[in-house]
Amino acid sequence: MKKDESNLIRIQTEKSQNREHSTPIYMTSSFTFNNAEQGRALFSEEEEGNIYSRFSNPNTSEFIDKMVSLENAEDGFAFASGMAAVFAGFASFLKSGDHVVATRALFGSTHQILTQLLPRWGITSTYLDTKNSDAWENAIQSNTKMMFVETPSNPGLDLVDLEFASLLAEKHNLILHVDNTFATPLIQKPIELGADLVSHSATKYIDGQGRTIGGIIVGRKDLIKEVRFFARQTGPSLSPFNSWLLSKSLETLPVRVEKHCSNALQLATALEKDPELLWVKYPHLSSHPQYSLAKKQMKLGGGIVTINVNGGFERAKKFIDSVKMASLTANLGDTRTIVTHPASTTHSKLTDEERELVGISPGLIRISVGLEDIDDITNDIRQALEGSKG
Numbered sequence: 001m002k003k004d005e006s007n008l009i010r011i012q013t014e015k016s017q018n019r020e021h022s023t024p025i026y027m028t029s030s031f032t033f034n035n036a037e038q039g040r041a042l043f044s045e046e047e048e049g050n051i052y053s054r055f056s057n058p059n060t061s062e063f064i065d066k067m068v069s070l071e072n073a074e075d076g077f078a079f080a081s082g083m084a085a086v087f088a089g090f091a092s093f094l095k096s097g098d099h100v101v102a103t104r105a106l107f108g109s110t111h112q113i114l115t116q117l118l119p120r121w122g123i124t125s126t127y128l129d130t131k132n133s134d135a136w137e138n139a140i141q142s143n144t145k146m147m148f149v150e151t152p153s154n155p156g157l158d159l160v161d162l163e164f165a166s167l168l169a170e171k172h173n174l175i176l177h178v179d180n181t182f183a184t185p186l187i188q189k190p191i192e193l194g195a196d197l198v199s200h201s202a203t204k205y206i207d208g209q210g211r212t213i214g215g216i217i218v219g220r221k222d223l224i225k226e227v228r229f230f231a232r233q234t235g236p237s238l239s240p241f242n243s244w245l246l247s248k249s250l251e252t253l254p255v256r257v258e259k260h261c262s263n264a265l266q267l268a269t270a271l272e273k274d275p276e277l278l279w280v281k282y283p284h285l286s287s288h289p290q291y292s293l294a295k296k297q298m299k300l301g302g303g304i305v306t307i308n309v310n311g312g313f314e315r316a317k318k319f320i321d322s323v324k325m326a327s328l329t330a331n332l333g334d335t336r337t338i339v340t341h342p343a344s345t346t347h348s349k350l351t352d353e354e355r356e357l358v359g360i361s362p363g364l365i366r367i368s369v370g371l372e373d374i375d376d377i378t379n380d381i382r383q384a385l386e387g388s389k390g
């Protein structure tokens with residue numbers, strides 16, 4: 001285990017007089033002042049310390065400290081959900097008249113924020129074609145302030161070269177914001193490649209056990225100062241209990257991610273030649289169109305495998321109904337294997353044309369590979385392919 005990964009276990013809130021081994025949960029809405037002078041000093045930020053749990057809380061600070069260490073960032077702020085983090089990443093920096101460039105294949109709610117909500121406040125956006133990086137520069141306008149990137153994409157597993165994106169962002173003086181939910185910092189650290197802000201849905205691999213919603217942004221100190229100002233006033237903060245849960249979850253993140261990835265690689269390899277599939281996509285399979293970038297940028301291939309069943313929409317639905325062990329749910333990054341049919345669920349709001357543009361064919365199935373025995377996972381997928389025939 002590397003030092004930043006050991007920090008996931010070692011970083012801990014100072015012990016109380018009870019000398020507890022595991023951090024207790026600080027279920028308190030506010031914190032007392034020893035006297036009037038301390039109240040003044042805390043509010044004027046002359047003294048550092050907790051005031052009110054909308055601003056900070058020991059459990060939340062512990063979770064943030066671990067994520068900051070893991071992403072090699074300077075500072076962070078934790079949110080009640082991944083979407084609250086993503087939205088704060090926009091709202092803290094953009095004003096009427098500003099413009100955003102973003103990769104097209106985005107998480108559904110991020111797409112809705114860019115296309116439905118930000119325009120209400122006069123903020124526009126343009127999608128970038130990840131397959132044609134030469135066109136990126138043309139999308140940048142004189143009023144562009146931010147570049148928003150997801151890599152690998154959901155569910156198409158297309159990659160963006162983060163070094164290329166950060167050079168372009170630097171050249172045009174844009175804030176580069178990367179949603180690193182799919183990869184986790186154990187697979188790629190966007191800040192080391194030049195990103196300014198990194199957000200996560202902690203709901204996914206960080207909790208990884210299907211128990212809570214949560215989110216975080218980490219990044220440069222001066223930028224997080226703006227995020228903190230926005231969040232302290234508007235109140236999307238993570239609760240003490242969920243912070244405690246997520247901080248605890250981080251202690252096992254390295255071993256979980258390693259197992260998710262080795263199971264996913266084995267499943268992808270086993271399915272690659274299956275005649276019932278039109279294709280299998282996984283970043284660390286040599287057949288992935290961006291295999292060399294995947295090897296350069298991602299330490300492991302991730303926990304998601306996408307397959308395209310031969311037989312389109314109807315076959316895909318039959319496949320979903322034939323699965324026995326895997327869960328049918330819209331989450332991902334969980335200990336349990338999950339199968340999802342994006343065209344009829346997570347991406348059903350997109351038009352056929354929009355789905356085509358982001359590579360979501362009617363037969364595409366997203367498999368979030370869990371921590372079960374790999375033979376059980378492979379057998380379940382194989383028997384569902386068999387059971388959905390004809």
Ligand SMILES: *Cc1c(COP(=O)(O)O)cnc(C)c1O
Nearest residue numbers: 081082083107179181201203214
């Ligand atoms: C799930 C997800 C989100 C949203 O996070 P919530 O915790 O559900 O609010 C954002 N980005 C990506 C890539 C996600 O997978």
